Amino acid sequence: MIARLADHRAGRAFIASRDQLERIPFFIRVIVILAIVGGSVLLNGDDYVTSVAVSVATYAMLGLGLNIVVGYAGLLDLGYAAFFAIGAYTSAMLMTIAHWNFFATLPLAVLFTGTAGAILGYPTLRLRSDYLAIVTLGFGEMTRITFNNWDYAGGPNGILDIPWPNFFGYQLSTQGDFFVVGLVLLAIAMIFAQNLDHSRLGRGWVAIKEDEFAAESVGVPSLRLKLFAYVMGGMWGGLAGAFFATRIGAIDPTSFTFQLSVLVLIVIVLGGTGSLPGVLLGALVVVGLPEVLRQFADQRLLIFAVLLIGVMLLRPQGLWPRVRRKPKPFYGLQEEEAGDVAARILGEHQVQMEERDRRHAAAGHQVPQPGEALLEVEGLVQQFGGLRAVDNVSFNVQRGEIFSLIGPNGGGKTTVFNCITGVQKPKRGRIRFDGRSVVGLRPHVIVSRGIGRTFQGIRLFKNMAVFENVMVGLYPRHRTMTWQAMLHTPGERTDELRTLQESRRWLGFVGLESLAGRLATELSYADQRRVEIARALAAHPHLVLFDEPAAGMNPTEKLELVGIIRKIRDLGITVLLIEHDMSLVMRVSDRIGVLDHGVLIALGKPAEVQQNPTVIEAYLGRDEDDVIVKAQGA
Amino acid sequence: MGPFLEYTVIGLTVGSFYALVALGYTIVYGIIRLINFAQGDLSMVGAFLGWTLLVSFGFQRLPLYLALIAAFVVPMLGTAVVNLGILQFAYKPLLKKSMLAILITALGMSLFLQNSAELIWGPAIQAYPPNLLPANGLFMGPVHLTYVQIALVFVSLLLMGGLVAFIQRTTVGTAMRALAVDHDAARLMGIDVDAIIRLAFVLGAMLAAASGVMLGLYYVQIQFTMGFLLGLRAFTAAVLGGIGNIPGAMAGGMLIGLLEAYTTGYLSGKWEDVLVFGVLITVLIVKPTGLFGERVAERM
Numbered sequence: 057m058i059a060r061l062a063d064h065r066a067g068r069a070f071i072a073s074r075d076q077l078e079r080i081p082f083f084i085r086v087i088v089i090l091a092i093v094g095g096s097v098l099l100n101g102d103d104y105v106t107s108v109a110v111s112v113a114t115y116a117m118l119g120l121g122l123n124i125v126v127g128y129a130g131l132l133d134l135g136y137a138a139f140f141a142i143g144a145y146t147s148a149m150l151m152t153i154a155h156w157n158f159f160a161t162l163p164l165a166v167l168f169t170g171t172a173g174a175i176l177g178y179p180t181l182r183l184r185s186d187y188l189a190i191v192t193l194g195f196g197e198m199t200r201i202t203f204n205n206w207d208y209a210g211g212p213n214g215i216l217d218i219p220w221p222n223f224f225g226y227q228l229s230t231q232g233d234f235f236v237v238g239l240v241l242l243a244i245a246m247i248f249a250q251n252l253d254h255s256r257l258g259r260g261w262v263a264i265k266e267d268e269f270a271a272e273s274v275g276v277p278s279l280r281l282k283l284f285a286y287v288m289g290g291m292w293g294g295l296a297g298a299f300f301a302t303r304i305g306a307i308d309p310t311s312f313t314f315q316l317s318v319l320v321l322i323v324i325v326l327g328g329t330g331s332l333p334g335v336l337l338g339a340l341v342v343v344g345l346p347e348v349l350r351q352f353a354d355q356r357l358l359i360f361a362v363l364l365i366g367v368m369l370l371r372p373q374g375l376w377p378r379v380r381r382k383p384k385p386f387y388g389l390q391e392e393e394a395g396d397v398a399a400r401i402l403g404e405h406q407v408q409m410e411e412r413d414r415r416h417a418a419a420g421h422q423v424p425q426p427g428e429a430l431l432e433v434e435g436l437v438q439q440f441g442g443l444r445a446v447d448n449v450s451f452n453v454q455r456g457e458i459f460s461l462i463g464p465n466g467g468g469k470t471t472v473f474n475c476i477t478g479v480q481k482p483k484r485g486r487i488r489f490d491g492r493s494v495v496g497l498r499p500h501v502i503v504s505r506g507i508g509r510t511f512q513g514i515r516l517f518k519n520m521a522v523f524e525n526v527m528v529g530l531y532p533r534h535r536t537m538t539w540q541a542m543l544h545t546p547g548e549r550t551d552e553l554r555t556l557q558e559s560r561r562w563l564g565f566v567g568l569e570s571l572a573g574r575l576a577t578e579l580s581y582a583d584q585r586r587v588e589i590a591r592a593l594a595a596h597p598h599l600v601l602f603d604e605p606a607a608g609m610n611p612t613e614k615l616e617l618v619g620i621i622r623k624i625r626d627l628g629i630t631v632l633l634i635e636h637d638m639s640l641v642m643r644v645s646d647r648i649g650v651l652d653h654g655v656l657i658a659l660g661k662p663a664e665v666q667q668n669p670t671v672i673e674a675y676l677g678r679d680e681d682d683v684i685v686k687a688q689g690a
Numbered sequence: 691m692g693p694f695l696e697y698t699v700i701g702l703t704v705g706s707f708y709a710l711v712a713l714g715y716t717i718v719y720g721i722i723r724l725i726n727f728a729q730g731d732l733s734m735v736g737a738f739l740g741w742t743l744l745v746s747f748g749f750q751r752l753p754l755y756l757a758l759i760a761a762f763v764v765p766m767l768g769t770a771v772v773n774l775g776i777l778q779f780a781y782k783p784l785l786k787k788s789m790l791a792i793l794i795t796a797l798g799m800s801l802f803l804q805n806s807a808e809l810i811w812g813p814a815i816q817a818y819p820p821n822l823l824p825a826n827g828l829f830m831g832p833v834h835l836t837y838v839q840i841a842l843v844f845v846s847l848l849l850m851g852g853l854v855a856f857i858q859r860t861t862v863g864t865a866m867r868a869l870a871v872d873h874d875a876a877r878l879m880g881i882d883v884d885a886i887i888r889l890a891f892v893l894g895a896m897l898a899a900a901s902g903v904m905l906g907l908y909y910v911q912i913q914f915t916m917g918f919l920l921g922l923r924a925f926t927a928a929v930l931g932g933i934g935n936i937p938g939a940m941a942g943g944m945l946i947g948l949l950e951a952y953t954t955g956y957l958s959g960k961w962e963d964v965l966v967f968g969v970l971i972t973v974l975i976v977k978p979t980g981l982f983g984e985r986v987a988e989r990m
Contacts, residue, residue, distance in 0.1 A: 187978065
């Protein structure tokens with residue numbers, strides 16, 4: 057008993073000290089740890105140990121870069137050596153041919169590799185990850201072979217006699233010097249990586265990895281984020297390459313093979329994908345282990361292979377995996393009065409709407425007033441093979457109303473939604489929102505135009521906390537730039553706090569504030585639907601599309617849902633609803649459209665639609681009781 | 691015109707080797723969505739098993755047809771056993787866990803096979819018996835077709851045809867196709883999923899081994915590193931045709947073989963890989979699912 061109590065105390069003390077440790081800014085922790093490691097290596101003074109340590113630092117730098125691509129953005133890259141090569145060759149050629157100083161070559165090396173990342177990334181981003189594997193592999197091989205065949209870059213012999221760097225008059229020459237430079241570059245890389253991971257970009261990447269389609273549909277520009285990961289990863293690799301070139305003093309194409317790409321991939325997967333300490337540990341193992349195995353000479357690689365497979369089997373998550381501790385919701389925020397929340401949302405939302413209307417009018421577009429058409433669908437046709445899912449459908453949704461689309465299963469309702477939100481491109485027809493066509497726009501652009509949505513099957517980001525899900529919904533409204541995220545500037549911090557604040561308000565709005573810290577999957581079905589609603593609202597849309605929000609809810613929950621939908625309308629947001637629950641539809645809708653076999657068979661006020669013989673026939677067939685009327689009575 | 695036909699013949703011969711290995715990639719990928727990086731090295735293992743039989747055990751002195759049958763059948767079975775071992779030991783425990791971990795394991799397996807082969811058969815280049823097969827052939831106009839080439843392409847086509855018939859016509863083949871679409875649904879229909887996965891690995895290994903032996907017979911020289919380039923080309927071929935798609939893998943293999951032969955013939959061997967990958971990337975940009983790949987329905 058006493059022992060357990062002591063354990064408990066020790067545990068608490070541990071947690072407390074860990075919390076205290078976390079309060080120290082990350083960059084200070086990195087600098088302290090690297091200084092301790094660096095100091096002990098340098099004091100040891102052994103040239104061999106130091107040179108191995110420089111290699112570890114180089115691989116760690118490469119690992120950090122690839123980690124952005126593979127670990128954060130979830131894109132497989134088997135040709136990472138290409139960036140290493142481009143960085144090394146750029147720096148080496150500038151130093152040997154143009155006699156530049158090493159440090160002056162770095163910006164160009166980084167620029168070239170970043171561009172190479174964009175060139176590789178842009179055309180390939182739409183590919184599935186397995187295809188990316190071979191394309192990146194091919195890119196790596198093409199780069200190497202090009203250097204091999206390029207006489208100006210020394211062909212197969214490469215570039216020799218690359219001078220050592222000169223730092224404001226100090227000539228770097230010993231392994232110790234290089235180690236210090238390597239550590240500094242590594243520290244910078246780590247701090248940037250950590251900042252990115254903890255910014256809206258990091259959140260966006262996690263969302264894309266979990267469900268790219270859902271991420272795009274709530275406003276995350278997935279292609280841009282992926283491209284950015286490539287560019288960022290490429291720049292890192294370029295930096296490492298330049299460092300490698302000057303340190304070794306001679307480079308040739310054989311330094312940049314597929315094997316190197318694989319080794320760097322091993323560094324991060326072995327260490328723990330997405331984990332910064334994991335990358336360091338992985339680099340240490342990948343570089344250090346073969347050194348330790350030197351005595352086995354011939355069987356070195358064989359033993360390495362066996363150990364690698366063994367580690368992967370025992371710890372598929374890596375040696376030092378990324379820990380996602382229970383996120384603390386609303387950490388660092390001040391309490392708000394409960395009653396305040398609704399008022400603040402209303403105030404904030406009205407400000408947003410007015411600002412949008414003003415901008416819209418300033419751009420010369422017509423701003424629909426309440427009662428005028430906000431969404432115009434005209435002659436919409438969508439066809440899958442021989443099946444006409446939507447056939448010449450036209451309707452308007454007026455600003456400020458609740459409009460429901462109903463109809464038997466397979467009627468084409470969700471297809472209409474998908475056309476409006478840019479998931480599908482309609483075969484024919486016009487869709488105008490706010491007076492402008494949205495046909496052919498990517499889903500995240502449509503979100504930023506002011507259309508939010510939820511999904512028929514719930515598509516929350518399962519491994520994110522509830523409040524983080526809502527924060528992803530706020531993505532389109534961030535005002536900070538990427539460089540601010542990387543440097544974690546005060547402006548970026550304020551922006552993050554504001555995002556946090558708003559996510560809390562929206563969760564309060566749907567009545568889920570107390571569950572904010574839970575994982576999305578831990579919530580009940582009805583609550584998950586409410587999180588989706590909060591996520592859709594977070595971007596301050598003009599129009600929200602709800603796809604069967606009441607599915608799987610019990611009567612009490614449905615009643616609450618009706619309340620939420622009305623509250624949304626009261627904010628001035630227009631609602632377009634697909635729903636099968638007739639009593640709910642009849643209760644909340646201002647107008648209803650009925651779709652059957654892709655054709656709009658009725659349109660009007662609830663009472664009119666209920667009496668419409670065509671609608672009754674579509675639901676029940678001929679000569680049957682009027683169940684819709686019964687349902688309304690229930 | 692002469693050289694063009696000559697290059698075409700060479701391209702088709704080499705392409706049929708690639709196609710066989712590519713089929714292995716595609717079958718395994720179709721079933722468990724794993725890029726089995728050890729596929730090319732399995733081919734190497736097959737080539738060395740065949741060499742052991744023919745040279746070390748002296749099978750080359752047997753009547754030609756007996757020697758050839760043994761040199762194909764034994765390596766195909768042996769490699770199948772090796773691949774089953776790899777599946778059972780290295781991939782199976784990770785199948786439901788992390789795709790990235792399993793990919794690294796596959797890369798580790800490739801390294802393991804290469805280094806084991808180096809340990810067993812040595813680092814030196816080994817030679818298949820050069821005079822085992824007749825060097826003469828047919829003259830079709832200006833083109834010289836050796837009987838070996840004809841036989842190799844014929845055997846490849848036979849194996850591919852057999853595979854297609856197996857997958858399209860038999861119950862087990864239907865089960866494989868079902869599994870490629872949906873594991874859980876297949877399991878619910880009473881299909882022994884594990885057995886089908888094993889079968890995919892056996893088939894993939896047998897095709898790879900056959901191509902390894904053919905490569906030995908055609909090029910004569912073999913080495914423990916030969917699997918890397920072969921695997922790379924075959925993987926490219928599988929993706930070019932649309933990975934997971936069987937006719938696609940065959941067509942992709944032939945295309946890569948032809949492309950390689952024309953580049954080497956008309957330009958120079960230096961740019962072979964750049965052109966191969968360049969074509970691949972261009973095709974994928976225009977048609978992201980590969981030449982024959984089907985559009986993967988987006989989840990709603």
